[in-house]
Amino acid sequence: MESPRELVDRALQGQQRAVARLISLVESGSEDLPEVAALLAPHTGRAQVVGLTGSPGVGKSTTTSALVSAFRAAGKRVGVLAVDPSSPFSGGALLGDRVRMGDHALDEGVFIRSMATRGHLGGLAWATPQALRVLDAAGCDVVLVETVGVGQSEIDVVSLADTTVVLLAPGMGDGVQAAKAGILEIADVFVVNKADRDGAAQTVRDLRYMMSLGSRHDDWKPPVCRTVAARGEGIDEVAKAIDEHRAWLESSGEGARRRRRRAEAEIEAIALEKVRVRLDSAGVARFADAVVSGELDPYAAADRLLTSL
Amino acid sequence: MESPRELVDRALQGQQRAVARLISLVESGSEDLPEVAALLAPHTGRAQVVGLTGSPGVGKSTTTSALVSAFRAAGKRVGVLAVDPSSPFSGGALLGDRVRMGDHALDEGVFIRSMATRGHLGGLAWATPQALRVLDAAGCDVVLVETVGVGQSEIDVVSLADTTVVLLAPGMGDGVQAAKAGILEIADVFVVNKADRDGAAQTVRDLRYMMSLGSRHDDWKPPVCRTVAARGEGIDEVAKAIDEHRAWLESSGEGARRRRRRAEAEIEAIALEKVRVRLDSAGVARFADAVVSGELDPYAAADRLLTSL
Numbered sequence: 001m002e003s004p005r006e007l008v009d010r011a012l013q014g015q016q017r018a019v020a021r022l023i024s025l026v027e028s029g030s031e032d033l034p035e036v037a038a039l040l041a042p043h044t045g046r047a048q049v050v051g052l053t054g055s056p057g058v059g060k061s062t063t064t065s066a067l068v069s070a071f072r073a074a075g076k077r078v079g080v081l082a083v084d085p086s087s088p089f090s091g092g093a094l095l096g097d098r099v100r101m102g103d104h105a106l107d108e109g110v111f112i113r114s115m116a117t118r119g120h121l122g123g124l125a126w127a128t129p130q131a132l133r134v135l136d137a138a139g140c141d142v143v144l145v146e147t148v149g150v151g152q153s154e155i156d157v158v159s160l161a162d163t164t165v166v167l168l169a170p171g172m173g174d175g176v177q178a179a180k181a182g183i184l185e186i187a188d189v190f191v192v193n194k195a196d197r198d199g200a201a202q203t204v205r206d207l208r209y210m211m212s213l214g215s216r217h218d219d220w221k222p223p224v225c226r227t228v229a230a231r232g233e234g235i236d237e238v239a240k241a242i243d244e245h246r247a248w249l250e251s252s253g254e255g256a257r258r259r260r261r262r263a264e265a266e267i268e269a270i271a272l273e274k275v276r277v278r279l280d281s282a283g284v285a286r287f288a289d290a291v292v293s294g295e296l297d298p299y300a301a302a303d304r305l306l307t308s309l
Numbered sequence: 310m311e312s313p314r315e316l317v318d319r320a321l322q323g324q325q326r327a328v329a330r331l332i333s334l335v336e337s338g339s340e341d342l343p344e345v346a347a348l349l350a351p352h353t354g355r356a357q358v359v360g361l362t363g364s365p366g367v368g369k370s371t372t373t374s375a376l377v378s379a380f381r382a383a384g385k386r387v388g389v390l391a392v393d394p395s396s397p398f399s400g401g402a403l404l405g406d407r408v409r410m411g412d413h414a415l416d417e418g419v420f421i422r423s424m425a426t427r428g429h430l431g432g433l434a435w436a437t438p439q440a441l442r443v444l445d446a447a448g449c450d451v452v453l454v455e456t457v458g459v460g461q462s463e464i465d466v467v468s469l470a471d472t473t474v475v476l477l478a479p480g481m482g483d484g485v486q487a488a489k490a491g492i493l494e495i496a497d498v499f500v501v502n503k504a505d506r507d508g509a510a511q512t513v514r515d516l517r518y519m520m521s522l523g524s525r526h527d528d529w530k531p532p533v534c535r536t537v538a539a540r541g542e543g544i545d546e547v548a549k550a551i552d553e554h555r556a557w558l559e560s561s562g563e564g565a566r567r568r569r570r571r572a573e574a575e576i577e578a579i580a581l582e583k584v585r586v587r588l589d590s591a592g593v594a595r596f597a598d599a600v601v602s603g604e605l606d607p608y609a610a611a612d613r614l615l616t617s618l
Binding site for chain 2: 292
């Protein structure tokens with residue numbers, strides 16, 4: 001069993017097995033985590049973190065895999081984190097993702113990892129940033145974070161990502177649904193995948209119309225790319241849009257703001273997780289019966305619990 | 310301006326305006342919240358909390374509205390909380406929901422409220438249970454919690470609900486996608502809406518097949534209802550399935566377990582929110598720059614932050 005320092009040294013050299021073991025260590029919440037984090041810290045801050053999100057069925061895994069090929073062709077090192085926050089019980093990504101990602105399994109410049117996020121609130125906030133740090137320190141130029149779902153997980157993606165790519169597909173719901181899901185405000189790049197299907201042009205029109213109504217808080221204009229990811233069509237344009245967004249992040253100062261916001265969220269998530277563990281052992285369960293019976297209200301219970309810490 | 314006690318008294322009598330004002334008070338995180346919670350506590354614990362979830366476009370709002378009619382016809386008081394966790398920036402539900410819910414606007418036995426959940430992690434966990442307590446104390450027999458999205462928000466629904474209803478629609482993604490989203494494990498009742506569309510029978514077959522592969526942790530067999538909610542078709546069966554699930558919750562003891570788990574989650578969320586506020590004022594921002602530059606790792610920063618509390 002290697003020491004954390006040996007593992008980190010080998011990960012810094014880009015050795016895939018060491019990278020995989022460090023991420024496992026992160027996922028398991030190992031006691032070595034603080035030491036690993038301290039060893040990684042001086043080597044982080046270079047990777048562009050790209051979040052990919054969209055409803056189930058839009059083709060996120062296929063698009064991610066195609067983007068890996070595009071970035072590899074451009075000589076970049078690529079990390080992939082497939083985060084599945086939607087299955088608190090079964091944990092882990094399904095075989096399908098791994099099969100599709102299998103194209104890149106033998107490429108030493110690609111680091112792929114599926115992560116489950118064990119269901120409790122803050123799961124993603126807590127473990128994923130640490131896994132990103134591992135991939136960053138291992139020399140990845142780009143890390144693609146693929147999440148399942150529309151909803152809270154997207155908010156998490158935004159808090160993590162330098163660049164957020166939102167995928168849509170024709171016939172998966174109209175423009176109003178897109179607005180409802182809040183995606184217009186979080187997207188830096190839009191991808192209308194399965195663009196060979198009926199309704200693609202309408203989806204693009206709906207999107208442009210909704211964008212014309214919305215107001216971003218900055219002067220980036222999110223491009224709308226059309227792709228057929230399964231055949232690799234349009235993927236180079238998406239990679240180009242991601243590169244351009246990176247350049248804009250640096251020139252506008254927005255990149256520094258996002259990194260700072262991410263660091264704040266990360267510190268806070270770790271601190272809250274530490275507190276949560278203490279609350280559990282301080283006996284949150286003790287007060288639950290009194291709250292169920294109506295003897296105690298949850299605020300009073302929370303106060304008593306915090307006092308008992 | 311009424312005192313919290315006057316407001317609560319009027320809410321206990323079922324006055325809609327008082328109920329609305331109490332929920333606003335909850336949403337705004339008012340200083341009166343602990344007092345309100347204490348006043349409500351002895352009057353809670355009777356309502357059946359029913360979570361409705363599913364991808365955008367499956368017809369959640371329409372189904373919710375139809376279920377309100379069905380429960381009203383059975384003489385029940387009904388609360389509706391439309392929770393939209395997916396738009397951290399714009400806040401609030403879109404007009405569409407309110408228009409559809411408008412059918413019930415003049416019914417004194419129906420309490421409807423849209424809530425936004427301001428984006429930060431734990432937003433739903435923190436405010437929604439308090440709003441549920443208001444509706445419970447106001448005498449609602451059933452409270453329908455409608456959430457947008459597939460993902461983290463579903464986990465939140467499960468942690469809140471006595472009964473979780475998962476909506477699907479034909480052509481919105483196949484059985485593998487359903488499994489990917491983890492919905493098989495969280496559903497107590499399945500609704501295949503838009504059942505007059507092509508592919509409805511296939512969606513039901515896919516669902517039954519996936520269910521045959523899965524394993525629940527209890528002996529409840531989730532029924533699969535077919536509806537055309539826009540025409541009210543099949544809604545009585547859904548209402549009946551929800552009633553039957555309630556009866557099973559009581560006879561099996563699972564209801565007591567879920568209420569207890571919900572109380573634990575609620576106490577913990579309130580306690581963590583209190584800690585989060587303290588962390589912000591203790592200056593999480595101070596440490597962010599050092600983490601961005603790699604001088605400090607986020608674990609060390611979290612430790613220093615907690616020490617400074």
